[in-house]
Amino acid sequence: MPLMEVQNLKMYFETLRGHVKAVDDVSFNVHKGDSLGLAGESGCGKTSTALAILRLLPWNGEIIGGSILFDDVDLVKLGQERFRQEFRWKRISAIFQGAMNALHPTMRIGDQIAESITTHESVGKKEALERVAKLLDLVGIGASRIDRYPHELSGGMKQRTVTAMSLACNPDLIIADEPTTALDVIVRAQVLKVMRELQHKLNLSLIIISHDLSMLAETCNRIAIMYAGTIVECGDVVAIFKEPLHPYTKKLLGAFPSVIGEKKELSAIHGFPPDLLNPPTGCRFHPRCSYATDVCRTEDPKMVEADSSEHRVACHLVGV
Amino acid sequence: MPQDVSINAKNLTKYFTIKMGFFSSLLSKSIPVVHAVDDVSFDIERDEILGLVGESGCGKTTTGRLLLRLIEPTAGEVHFKGFEVTAADEHEMRRLRQKMQIIFQDPYESLNPRMSIFDIIAEPLRIQKIVDSPREVRKRVVEVLEDLEMTPPEEYIYRFPHELSGGQRQRVAIARAFVIRPEFLVADEPVSMLDASIRSEVLDLLLGLVRKYHSSFLYITHDIALARYICDRIGVMYLGKIVERGPTEDVILKPLHPYTEALISAVPVPDPTAKRSDIVLKGEVPSAVNPPPGCRFHTRCPYAMKICREKEPEFTEIEENRYLACHKYAS
Numbered sequence: 195m196p197l198m199e200v201q202n203l204k205m206y207f208e209t210l211r212g213h214v215k216a217v218d219d220v221s222f223n224v225h226k227g228d229s230l231g232l233a234g235e236s237g238c239g240k241t242s243t244a245l246a247i248l249r250l251l252p253w254n255g256e257i258i259g260g261s262i263l264f265d266d267v268d269l270v271k272l273g274q275e276r277f278r279q280e281f282r283w284k285r286i287s288a289i290f291q292g293a294m295n296a297l298h299p300t301m302r303i304g305d306q307i308a309e310s311i312t313t314h315e316s317v318g319k320k321e322a323l324e325r326v327a328k329l330l331d332l333v334g335i336g337a338s339r340i341d342r343y344p345h346e347l348s349g350g351m352k353q354r355t356v357t358a359m360s361l362a363c364n365p366d367l368i369i370a371d372e373p374t375t376a377l378d379v380i381v382r383a384q385v386l387k388v389m390r391e392l393q394h395k396l397n398l399s400l401i402i403i404s405h406d407l408s409m410l411a412e413t414c415n416r417i418a419i420m421y422a423g424t425i426v427e428c429g430d431v432v433a434i435f436k437e438p439l440h441p442y443t444k445k446l447l448g449a450f451p452s453v454i455g456e457k458k459e460l461s462a463i464h465g466f467p468p469d470l471l472n473p474p475t476g477c478r479f480h481p482r483c484s485y486a487t488d489v490c491r492t493e494d495p496k497m498v499e500a501d502s503s504e505h506r507v508a509c510h511l512v513g514v
Numbered sequence: 515m516p517q518d519v520s521i522n523a524k525n526l527t528k529y530f531t532i533k534m535g536f537f538s539s540l541l542s543k544s545i546p547v548v549h550a551v552d553d554v555s556f557d558i559e560r561d562e563i564l565g566l567v568g569e570s571g572c573g574k575t576t577t578g579r580l581l582l583r584l585i586e587p588t589a590g591e592v593h594f595k596g597f598e599v600t601a602a603d604e605h606e607m608r609r610l611r612q613k614m615q616i617i618f619q620d621p622y623e624s625l626n627p628r629m630s631i632f633d634i635i636a637e638p639l640r641i642q643k644i645v646d647s648p649r650e651v652r653k654r655v656v657e658v659l660e661d662l663e664m665t666p667p668e669e670y671i672y673r674f675p676h677e678l679s680g681g682q683r684q685r686v687a688i689a690r691a692f693v694i695r696p697e698f699l700v701a702d703e704p705v706s707m708l709d710a711s712i713r714s715e716v717l718d719l720l721l722g723l724v725r726k727y728h729s730s731f732l733y734i735t736h737d738i739a740l741a742r743y744i745c746d747r748i749g750v751m752y753l754g755k756i757v758e759r760g761p762t763e764d765v766i767l768k769p770l771h772p773y774t775e776a777l778i779s780a781v782p783v784p785d786p787t788a789k790r791s792d793i794v795l796k797g798e799v800p801s802a803v804n805p806p807p808g809c810r811f812h813t814r815c816p817y818a819m820k821i822c823r824e825k826e827p828e829f830t831e832i833e834e835n836r837y838l839a840c841h842k843y844a845s
Contacts (some may be wrong), residue, residue, distance in 0.1 A: 323820065380780045380795050381798060409782045460714035463715075466679055
């Protein structure tokens with residue numbers, strides 16, 4: 195049984211010009227020990243999906259439908275207060291985009307991490323700090339740096355600090371939103387290595403949100419590709435990268451350069467992602483798809499199983 | 515100097531002094547300097563694209579700005595078609611700038627929000643007084659927009675930057691640089707802000723213009739994978755120095771300098787089945803205020819020897835067209 199099952203999740207933003215369908219009928223599973231990569235262009239709804247799961251939506255965002263089953267509890271139906279007490283950080287924690295720049299500048303990093311423990315659990319400060327020391331060792335910062343301030347740390351260290359913070363209450367699932375985009379290549383490789391090791395050591399489940407498919411290829415075992423608020427294809431990482439089925443996945447993969455192997459021409463997707471106020475009818479990718487037929491323009495493609503139950507795709511051209 | 519060399523940098527050096535507080539300036543004996551660019555030499559031929567890659571803070575952007583003399587070098591010279599840029603007076607500089615342009619990273623910040631697209635692109639023509647008649651200006655603006663596939667141009671020229679998407683904005687920034695048909699162009703991370711799906715389209719258009727006007731092109735980037743698809747040659751920078759330089763494919767598929775090797779192995783590839791060496795360098799780039807003595811990379815180099823800590827390696831040609839600064843290959 196999956197740890198978390200997102201089914202037909204819909205989350206709309208209310209604006210003066212109408213509903214922005216940021217997350218529209220999104221379904222996916224996360225199993226224990228999984229690391230799921232949620233990929234797509236900016237504005238495709240990756241972060242909105244994460245915020246909906248964490249119940250951290252801005253005032254104008256609302257979950258319209260669907261369910262998020264986490265250990266058989268439907269998080270959508272749960273009250274905000276109960277979710278805060280029982281789930282947020284204790285079961286599901288997050289590393290937000292740019293979190294390393296949001297550390298409190300005048301608080302020692304040890305105190306900041308300890309705060310997330312004392313807020314969620316009834317432990318004293320001393321015990322919390324002992325746990326923080328262990329966490330700092332775990333992420334490779336070293337317990338000796340517990341009294342440092344954020345400005346004394348480099349970018350990679352700050353990113354590890356927020357990683358330690360997300361681990362503070364021993365969660366089952368961590369949602370990491372672009373955890374490495376602000377970092378340099380080598381530091382990014384260091385941070386990702388730490389995350390991979392932690393995941394194995396603690397048998398964590400991860401959702402990594404990123405636009406960088408190369409990075410996801412090296413860190414995740416499953417990939418879901420989002421486009422204009424919906425998931426168009428999801429499956430095992432090898433299946434997605436080796437046998438992509440959706441035209442969007444194919445094009446997107448072709449747009450990523452590689453430093454190994456032969457040099458292939460980079461593909462480009464002409465046009466722009468659609469306006470989510472009025473998404474195109476039928477398949478949302480049809481205006482940019484070179485294989486689009488009449489049925490693509492009128493009918494919504496359903497998510498169907500492709501070669502295995504794990505590899506699913508929403509495209510009229512698959513399996514015809 | 516061969517005829518086809520367009521831009522030539524010789525021992526280019528830039529130190530930035532650090533501003534100190536009043537009291538610390540009384541107490542300290544010397545003013546600390548950041549060794550941003552230290553003794554960098556290279557040339558770019560006509561029709562050639564040189565990539566400068568490295569991590570942030572390695573001095574690649576400073577090098578680009580020095581070439582255009584947007585900042586004054588501490589030492590060293592820049593020659594443009596045999597003419598010494600670094601010695602030019604104000605009047606000569608203005609003439610030189612008609613042939614040199616730069617494209618910046620962030621199209622959200624580099625375009626004036628209160629100017630129409632037409633005015634943004636026409637401004638270099640007006641400032642440089644390249645064409646006189648308004649009709650001629652319009653013709654040039656329309657032409658460059660068509661080259662960038664922003665068609666029909668009439669639909670775009672009356673708009674303002676906020677009405678355009680990121681990709682379109684960056685095309686406007688490119689149009690502004692190419693409207694004067696530059697012979698030398700610096701682009702500082704021109705596509706790093708764009709989504710992967712539109713990145714290659716914008717790059718193709720940019721490269722099309724570079725070829726059309728036979729410009730020399732310095733492409734500055736941290737993304738070595740993307741540089742592979744663009745550049746004829748690559749220079750890898752570390753802490754203000756070029757450590758390795760050579761033809762792109764040679765450098766990427768057969769890196770010689772330990773830093774280049776580590777940099778390339780740290781770049782993720784879009785292939786989950788790829789077998790890759792797992793060298794992840796420890797630590798981070800040391801401070802450019804007190805760069806390590808000897809080879810600047812020795813503090814993190816897995817092959818560091820005694821000599822690396824003491825003597826700075828010379829930048830020499832070790833194979834045809836391949837330059838390297840490393841003691842490992844010196845003997």
